[in-house]
Amino acid sequence: MTEKIKCDFNIKVNFKYASTIENPADYITRGLTIRIFKEKLSLWYEGPKWIKQEESSWCHRELGCLSKAQMERISAPVNYDAENEVAISEIKLENFSSLSKLISVTSLVFKFINRLRKREMDPKLQAKAYLIKTMQKQSLSRELDFLLDPRGKSMPKLVKNLNLFLDPKGIIRSKGRIGNSECHPYEIQNPILLGKEHYLTKLIIQEYHQRSQHLGLATTLNEIRLGGYWVPQAGQAIKNVVGTCMKCKKYNAVSFSVPNSTNLPAPRVNFVIYILVWILPVISMLKDKKEITKCIFFFLHV
Structure with a gap:
C-alpha cells in the first residue's frame, strides 16, 4: 500500500x-x-x-502495540488459489462446528475479494471449491501429484480402483459407471473424492446425517452419494461420525436392558405331537388314499 x-x-x-x-x-x-x-x-x-x-x-515510536504472537500470526504464510488468483490466509477448519458456518465465513472472504477486484462470481461456489481443493492437497497429495504429472510414477490404488481424474477446476473426481444415465447430473455421475480422515469430510458427513433426519448409516451414505461426494471406506467413516451424534444417542438409548428370553410355549415346541393326536383318529376312519392325503395337507396348513 x-x-x-x-x-x-x-x-x-x-x-x-x-x-x-x-x-x-x-x-x-x-x-x-x-x-x-x-x-x-x-x-x-x-x-x-x-x-x-x-x-x-513528531512522534517516532515504533509499532510496539502488538505482541510477538500477534505479529507472527499477521505474518503467517498464505495459501494461493490459482483458479481465482487470490491469496487467502490459513483458515483453521477445527474452529468450525458445522459445514454451513465454514462455507459462510469462507464465502464472505471471497465476496470481499470479488468486490475489490470488481468481478461477478458466486462466492459460495468459490468457497466450496477452495475448501475441497485444500482438503485434497492435504489428504490426497499422492493421488493429486500422479494426476498432475503421471510420468515416472507408480499409479496409486485409489486412482486405479476409482478411476480418478481432474476436472477443469482441478478437483479430483471419480469416474463411475453411470455416465450414460440421463437421470443423474454430472456431480453424481462423477463424485468428488474426499479424504477419509480429514476434518472437512467429518463436517460433510455430519451435515448430510442431519439432512437425513438421523436415520442411520445407510440413509446418510445415500445422501452423501446424492450430494456428489465419494468417501473411501465410507461405512467406517460414517460410523465414526454417527457414533458421536448426541441426538442419535439420546433417541436410541433404552431406559432399561432387555430381559432374558424365557422358554417357548409347549404348543410351539410340541407341534408335531399335537398334530398327530388330532390327525391319527381321522386317518383311521378314511379308506381312500386321496382323502388321506387331503386330510394331512389340511392339518399341516391349519
Whole structure:
C-alpha cells in the first residue's frame, strides 16, 4: 500500500505508533460519552499538538502495540488459489462446528475479494471449491501429484480402483459407471473424492446425517452419494461420525436392558405331537388314499 501511495501521489509514507491519548481515531472506535467527546473536540478537529510542528519533532515510536504472537500470526504464510488468483490466509477448519458456518465465513472472504477486484462470481461456489481443493492437497497429495504429472510414477490404488481424474477446476473426481444415465447430473455421475480422515469430510458427513433426519448409516451414505461426494471406506467413516451424534444417542438409548428370553410355549415346541393326536383318529376312519392325503395337507396348513 505504501508503494502504491508513493507511486500515485509521490508521497513518502512511514508508519509510527501514536498513543491513545494523542490519537483522535481511538475516541470513536473505542467509544466514549458525549461529555468527554466535547472536552476532546479540539483534538478531533485539529489533531495532536505535535502534528503542527516540524517533522523532526513528531512522534517516532515504533509499532510496539502488538505482541510477538500477534505479529507472527499477521505474518503467517498464505495459501494461493490459482483458479481465482487470490491469496487467502490459513483458515483453521477445527474452529468450525458445522459445514454451513465454514462455507459462510469462507464465502464472505471471497465476496470481499470479488468486490475489490470488481468481478461477478458466486462466492459460495468459490468457497466450496477452495475448501475441497485444500482438503485434497492435504489428504490426497499422492493421488493429486500422479494426476498432475503421471510420468515416472507408480499409479496409486485409489486412482486405479476409482478411476480418478481432474476436472477443469482441478478437483479430483471419480469416474463411475453411470455416465450414460440421463437421470443423474454430472456431480453424481462423477463424485468428488474426499479424504477419509480429514476434518472437512467429518463436517460433510455430519451435515448430510442431519439432512437425513438421523436415520442411520445407510440413509446418510445415500445422501452423501446424492450430494456428489465419494468417501473411501465410507461405512467406517460414517460410523465414526454417527457414533458421536448426541441426538442419535439420546433417541436410541433404552431406559432399561432387555430381559432374558424365557422358554417357548409347549404348543410351539410340541407341534408335531399335537398334530398327530388330532390327525391319527381321522386317518383311521378314511379308506381312500386321496382323502388321506387331503386330510394331512389340511392339518399341516391349519
